[in-house]
Amino acid sequence: MNENTMNNEIFLCSICNINSGTCNEDCKFCSQSVRYKADIDRYKQKNIEDILKEAKNARDGGALGFCLVTADKGLNNKTLDFVCSIAKILTEEVPELRLIACNGTASVEQLLTLKASGIKAYNHNLETSKEFYPQICTTHSWDERYSTCKNVNEAGLVLITGGIYGLGETEEDRVSMLESLNSLNPTSVPINFYHHNEALELQPNSLTADEALNLIKLTREAIPNAQRIMVAGGRELMFGDRQEEIFNYGANSIVIGNYLTTSGRVVSKDLDMLEYLRLKVAKSVK
Template sequence: MAVAELPLTELPALVALSHRVLIEYCGDGVELESIISAKTGACPEDCAFCSQSVRHSTDIDVHPMVDAEVLVDAAKTTERLGGSHFCIVVAVQGPDKNLFDKVIEGVKAVRANTNVGVACSLGILTKDQAERLVEAGVETYNHNLETSRSFFPEVCTTHTYDDRRNTCIVARDAGMELCSGGIFGMGETVLQRLELAFELRDIGVMEVPLNFLNPRPGTPLGDSAMLDPREAVQTIALFRLVLPSVLLRYAGGREEVLRELQSFGMYAGINGLIVGDYLTTLGRSADDDMQMLEDLGRPVVNHRAHEGIVSFVPGERPRFMAPGAEKPGYLGRDSAAAIPVTPVKVKAND
């Protein structure tokens, strides 16, 4: 892709192009999501960027899975902010039976007490676990590929790139919308960032969280220099060009890496925000984000509030087919949204 070779002095021209693509395919609305670290730390994996690994000497507050009541309270806060989704995140390679059962309990409690969509990020999944999540009402599954296949061995050795990719396919084929992205500034090249973008396109992502390395003391990448904020904006623009119709969501590290260029990144292609804190680092206040969106003239949108809440028909697994797609679970080249092709009930909002 020739635009990847443009010097950073041409960044305004690249952003002008990616902004046109954003407006053409997605409009100017911005969706909000909050996340909760429902189980923090003691993860057996060795991801070089992550302070939650038991293999790294980091200073974080480790805690077991929180109770369902804590999840409900956090989800209600998301709802008050106008967020459309609430994501339950646990630090594990993959959930054991005890942890998974607690997650299912929490999902059901959130769905019973709020109107936010529930997403989960639980690590590597089995087919049976994915199907149980769908039955419980989970709409979206997050499992980040993190980086390109060619760079992944520099980041993690305790599981493979295909382990991650296969979980994405399992979640997608079970009927959940697929959320998968990466973290940038770990030493990868611009072309390797593009490699990740095309991989995400190939597996049919609906949402892509863009994280930027905020080096954590005690991790192998703890002494890394932060990414140039202009490169962060360039990354956003390139992802928007490769993935014109997906939800590109600002995620961890944006405050520290982009600093005064966060608004420029919104122009470059961002149409989703994680509001509030991240897993082990603090985000900026929701008020600051709302002010940024107001200054940009970007409205907060909540498609669940406008179009009803999709609930699953008992005994049926919803599959999603995007216009122009080859089969359910895949995006069409120009698709902006997926439509259900198996029975669902739509519950109108009160």
């Protein structure tokens, strides 16, 4: 077992798409952009009863983290109010969960408002290297993403930031992204593997399972102070029946349940996998 899972504890996180498919940005990897007309559910605000149900299901499945995700470039007043109202309800109704927000670019002032409502961490991924980013998005800059991550640190929230492998990036791009991530001193680094949708312009992910496992190892080695290396989107598709191997390469956190627009596997299968590997579900965070 990798040294980062020597304590045999795996942090589980669940994500909740509270606003889906309404983004006007042109990120070529994202089916939530209105530009690509992907066949996904689209709605502006998920019903609070449904969000609360998902939160309770996440808690019952062993998740510590619960992430409130919105599909847009960044926070505006309406979205900020919506996320804060949900956070206050969840803090009261499901206090066991550690609330995370993922709402795009944000100012320090906006992040402090989220913090006051009960949000403990903020997720904003760099996605890829600064050099490669213009090839996958032209409607906003990589620098805006990096600045938001710096704002998270300034606001005193836990920073969660990572990226996507399999977008067509080079090895040099991967190293550059990891160096940038490490410079931000994140607590958690989510690794995603591009999950192709036929409506998107990008070519399907050509990585093999062995290559993907080595990218987990590379991420862990490049960001040694991160408490968690999380394997998130694309896990089931990328690794298939080899998912248990990710923990030997440095992962100590996974997303359970469904993703933003794609289905994950049944939570009980992940729990059975962890039990088989004699890995415990984390009950608290440092």
